[in-house]
Amino acid sequence: MKRKFQREGGDGTPTISTAALPDIVFMLLFFFLIASAIKPSEYDKYVKLEPAKASELTDIVKKDMIAYLYIGIPKDKNKYPQDYMLLLNDKPAQVSDIRGWIGDEAGKKSGQDLMEYGLTTQMTIDKTAKVGFVQAIKEQLSYAQQFNVSYAGIEGDPTVE
Template sequence: MSKFKKKKGGELPAISTASLPDIVFMLLFFFMVATVMRENTLMIKNELPFADQVEKLQKKDLVMYVYAGKPSERYQRQYGTEARVQLNDKFADVSDIKQFIIEERESKREELKNKLTTSLKIDGETNMGLVSDIKYELRRAEAYRINYTTKKGDAAQNMQ
């Protein structure tokens, strides 16, 4: 009869790292698909007014956003408390809107240029004079497709 000898060390075998790259790439792919990229950092107070007849925009990649309102508390010390216009990630003058529209058009393909929509995200407490100035600059830039972004609800809530 033969004798079996037991190992005295009892050490665990090394962990196989052969599947580690597969796991890393699977996690990388998951986070690339699941992550939503933020387009702009909002530098203004933006409490949108309510409206009862609201439609969703279908193609958000054909939308240029113009924000207007008082600077948020973080930026009031630097920019004051007067309502301002924000284009992308910076404050701008109303006269800069035309150049902004031209640059946005140039960044799109030729067949999409006439389908661009300008969406105005304007705080409910913003002076209507500023809104009129923005609309005048949009007409000068020949941006006639305008959308007002609102919250869905009863329009009477705007008076409260």
């Protein structure tokens, strides 16, 4: 007796289709992009800071090559009795810590990006900060060979309170 339906090619296992694999990979990618949160700055735990107004603001192109420096009025005067407080990437610091911090930040960045873009120090300064304190910080940055500095501000007319 001859079978009406007979397999050609023997007992081999069927192949698995990979046509949907790129779709699955992109769905996972989008899921992780949406589910992961970017950590916001936590400087406001330590200082009150009202940035100065500026009329000409520009965006920084390579945001992952920024080291953040904040100068503000300490919230806890008992713990931090000084008039102004320095934060290096959301952590309280002294002016003398800046040189080591710049070296650490440069070490964390990718070598190719560091050569191409360089490290940028973004200074967010309270509008009432004393110029002498800011100047001391800028001197430490220059000793650390960090000359690429940007100043953060809020958009507005600087002549109007």
